[in-house]
Amino acid sequence: MPREITAYSNPLIKRMRNLRDKRHRREEGLFLAEGLRILTEAREAGRIPDYLFYTAESARHPLVAPLVAATEAQGGEAIETNADILSKLSGKDNPGSVVGVYPEFALELSAIDRSTAPIWLVAERLRDPGNLGTILRTGDAVGAGGLILLDDCVDPFSVEAVRASMGALFTVPVARARWEEFEPWLRAGPGQLVGLSLDTSHDYQAPRYAAPTFLLTGNEAQGMPPHMEQACDLLVKIPMLGKADSLNAAVATAVMAYEVRNQFRHG
Amino acid sequence: MPREITAYSNPLIKRMRNLRDKRHRREEGLFLAEGLRILTEAREAGRIPDYLFYTAESARHPLVAPLVAATEAQGGEAIETNADILSKLSGKDNPGSVVGVYPEFALELSAIDRSTAPIWLVAERLRDPGNLGTILRTGDAVGAGGLILLDDCVDPFSVEAVRASMGALFTVPVARARWEEFEPWLRAGPGQLVGLSLDTSHDYQAPRYAAPTFLLTGNEAQGMPPHMEQACDLLVKIPMLGKADSLNAAVATAVMAYEVRNQFRHG
Known part of the structure; x- marks a missing residue:
C-alpha cells in the first residue's frame, strides 16, 4: 500500500534529494531518474526502482500503475507525493510525472x-x-x-x-x-x-x-x-x-x- | 588605455551580467561570449566585442593583446578585471581568461x-x-x-x-x-x-x-x-x-x- 509524503522536511525526501550529489550517490549506491518514458524503459529492461515517487494526478496515467506494481512486487516502496517535491527531487521546474530511485549497477x-x-x-x-x-x-x-x-x-x-x-x-x-x-x-x-x-x-x-x-x-x-x-x-x-x-x-x-x-x- | 574594474557593484558589470537573461539581451542588443578560443575565432571572423574583460594574468597571453587592440581600434572598451568578476559574468566557476560582450547580429x-x-x-x-x-x-x-x-x-x-x-x-x-x-x-x-x-x-x-x-x-x-x-x-x-x-x-x-x-x- 503506497504511503504518502507531502512534507519537504521528510527525512526520506531529504536523503533522496541528496542523491543529486555524487558523494551521496557513492555512499548510498543509489541514483535518481525521472520521467515516465525513462522509468518505463527501465522497467522493460528489468530495472525496478527501490523508491518510486509519483503524484495523485500521475497515478491515473496507464503507465504508472505497472511501475507501482513492479516496485512493490520487488520489495521497493511506491510513494505518493506532490509536484513540488517531485520538482525538488529532480531539480527541474517541470519534472515529469514520476521520479525513481535505483540501485547503481556496475559491469566488470x-x-x-x-x-x-x-x-x-x-x-x-x-x-x-x-x-x-x-x-x-x-x-x-x-x-x-x-x-x-x-x-x-x-x-x-x-x-x-x-x-x-x-x-x-x-x-x-x-x-x-x-x-x-x-x-x-x-x-x-x-x-x-x-x-x-x-x-x-x-x-x-x-x-x-x-x-x-x-x-x-x-x-x-x-x-x-x-x-x-x-x-x-x-x-x-x-x-x-x-x-x-x-x-x-x-x-x-x-x-x-x-x-x-x-x-x-x-x- | 584600458580601464580597471574590480568591484562587482560596478554598474557596467551588473549590466553585463544581466545579459545572461534573454530579456536584457533583447533590450540591449548585446550578448556574452567567453574563452580565448571563442573570442579569437570571433576576431578572425571579423566580430569584435563592444566590451572585452580580461585579467592582469590573462593580459600576458599572446592572444589577448590582439583582442585588446582590435576592441579599442573599433571603439570598444577593454577592461581589466579580476577572475571573480569574470566568473560572475560567465556564470562558470572556471570562466577562462576573457569575456567579450558583442552586438547581436541578425540575418534576413x-x-x-x-x-x-x-x-x-x-x-x-x-x-x-x-x-x-x-x-x-x-x-x-x-x-x-x-x-x-x-x-x-x-x-x-x-x-x-x-x-x-x-x-x-x-x-x-x-x-x-x-x-x-x-x-x-x-x-x-x-x-x-x-x-x-x-x-x-x-x-x-x-x-x-x-x-x-x-x-x-x-x-x-x-x-x-x-x-x-x-x-x-x-x-x-x-x-x-x-x-x-x-x-x-x-x-x-x-x-x-x-x-x-x-x-x-x-x-
Missing part, C-alpha cells in the same frame, strides 16, 4: 562478452554528463554492446547524464575501467581499437571496419593522450571544412559509430 | 544566397541551447551555408548556446524566420527540403541528395508538425537498432549532414 570488463555486438563504444576522461548520456543514447541506436568509460569520466549516474541518455543508461551496459586494465583485456580477445583523433590524415570512411570494433573517443578538450593513440590499431579523422578544429565529442562519436554500423549493414 | 532570409553552399541546416522549435550550439558547430564542420531557425527556437545568443557552439556562432550565419516566411522563400529558388522524421521508412542513405540541400530537424520532443512534413520534398529516417525511438536532435542532424556532405564529396 571481465563480464563483457565482446562477441555479442559488432560495435563497442569507449570514452576516456569524458567530462560532460550531457555528452555521456547522449553517447549512451547513440549506443542504443547503433546496437553497441556497451559503453566502456576509461579513467576519470563524469559519473554516468548523475541526474544530467541519466536525463540526456533518455533511458539508454538502462539498456546499454556501462563498464568503468582504468586504461591499464582495459588494454590487456582488449588484447586478450579479437577486436580492433579505432581512435578518433585530430592527429591523423586518415579519413574515417577509408578503412573497412571489422567486428568487433571498439571505437575510442577522447576527452572533450584535449582528445586522447599519446599513449592511447599509439595503442590504437587505427586512428581516423572526420573531415572538417570549417574554421573549427573539432566536433562535439558526442557528435563525433555518433558520426563515426554510424559509419561503422552502415558498413556492417551494407555488407 | 532575403539576404541569404543559397548558391554559396551545398548544405543548409534548418531547425524548428529547437528548445535546448546546447543542441543549438552543437548544431552550429556541426554546421561549421560540414561547410553549411548557415542555420535557419524556424518559429520559436531557443535564443542562439544565450550563454549556453554560444558556449556549445565553440565559436561557430561567429562563423556560421544564423537566420530566424517563421515557417510562413521560410516556405515561400525556399520555393522561390532551387533546393530540396529534406526532413528528418520518425514517420517514414525511407532510409537516410537511400536518396542521392542534390545541392543545395536544406536539412530540416524538428523539435526535440515532438519532431516537426505534420504540415512541415508534408511540405518536405523528402522525409528520411536514420535507422535505429535499439530500444529508443529517437536520437538526440544535434546527433541526428550531424549524422544526416555528414551523409549529405559525404555524398557530395565522393560524387
Whole structure:
C-alpha cells in the first residue's frame, strides 16, 4: 500500500534529494531518474526502482500503475507525493510525472562478452554528463554492446547524464575501467581499437571496419593522450571544412559509430 | 588605455551580467561570449566585442593583446578585471581568461544566397541551447551555408548556446524566420527540403541528395508538425537498432549532414 509524503522536511525526501550529489550517490549506491518514458524503459529492461515517487494526478496515467506494481512486487516502496517535491527531487521546474530511485549497477570488463555486438563504444576522461548520456543514447541506436568509460569520466549516474541518455543508461551496459586494465583485456580477445583523433590524415570512411570494433573517443578538450593513440590499431579523422578544429565529442562519436554500423549493414 | 574594474557593484558589470537573461539581451542588443578560443575565432571572423574583460594574468597571453587592440581600434572598451568578476559574468566557476560582450547580429532570409553552399541546416522549435550550439558547430564542420531557425527556437545568443557552439556562432550565419516566411522563400529558388522524421521508412542513405540541400530537424520532443512534413520534398529516417525511438536532435542532424556532405564529396 503506497504511503504518502507531502512534507519537504521528510527525512526520506531529504536523503533522496541528496542523491543529486555524487558523494551521496557513492555512499548510498543509489541514483535518481525521472520521467515516465525513462522509468518505463527501465522497467522493460528489468530495472525496478527501490523508491518510486509519483503524484495523485500521475497515478491515473496507464503507465504508472505497472511501475507501482513492479516496485512493490520487488520489495521497493511506491510513494505518493506532490509536484513540488517531485520538482525538488529532480531539480527541474517541470519534472515529469514520476521520479525513481535505483540501485547503481556496475559491469566488470571481465563480464563483457565482446562477441555479442559488432560495435563497442569507449570514452576516456569524458567530462560532460550531457555528452555521456547522449553517447549512451547513440549506443542504443547503433546496437553497441556497451559503453566502456576509461579513467576519470563524469559519473554516468548523475541526474544530467541519466536525463540526456533518455533511458539508454538502462539498456546499454556501462563498464568503468582504468586504461591499464582495459588494454590487456582488449588484447586478450579479437577486436580492433579505432581512435578518433585530430592527429591523423586518415579519413574515417577509408578503412573497412571489422567486428568487433571498439571505437575510442577522447576527452572533450584535449582528445586522447599519446599513449592511447599509439595503442590504437587505427586512428581516423572526420573531415572538417570549417574554421573549427573539432566536433562535439558526442557528435563525433555518433558520426563515426554510424559509419561503422552502415558498413556492417551494407555488407 | 584600458580601464580597471574590480568591484562587482560596478554598474557596467551588473549590466553585463544581466545579459545572461534573454530579456536584457533583447533590450540591449548585446550578448556574452567567453574563452580565448571563442573570442579569437570571433576576431578572425571579423566580430569584435563592444566590451572585452580580461585579467592582469590573462593580459600576458599572446592572444589577448590582439583582442585588446582590435576592441579599442573599433571603439570598444577593454577592461581589466579580476577572475571573480569574470566568473560572475560567465556564470562558470572556471570562466577562462576573457569575456567579450558583442552586438547581436541578425540575418534576413532575403539576404541569404543559397548558391554559396551545398548544405543548409534548418531547425524548428529547437528548445535546448546546447543542441543549438552543437548544431552550429556541426554546421561549421560540414561547410553549411548557415542555420535557419524556424518559429520559436531557443535564443542562439544565450550563454549556453554560444558556449556549445565553440565559436561557430561567429562563423556560421544564423537566420530566424517563421515557417510562413521560410516556405515561400525556399520555393522561390532551387533546393530540396529534406526532413528528418520518425514517420517514414525511407532510409537516410537511400536518396542521392542534390545541392543545395536544406536539412530540416524538428523539435526535440515532438519532431516537426505534420504540415512541415508534408511540405518536405523528402522525409528520411536514420535507422535505429535499439530500444529508443529517437536520437538526440544535434546527433541526428550531424549524422544526416555528414551523409549529405559525404555524398557530395565522393560524387
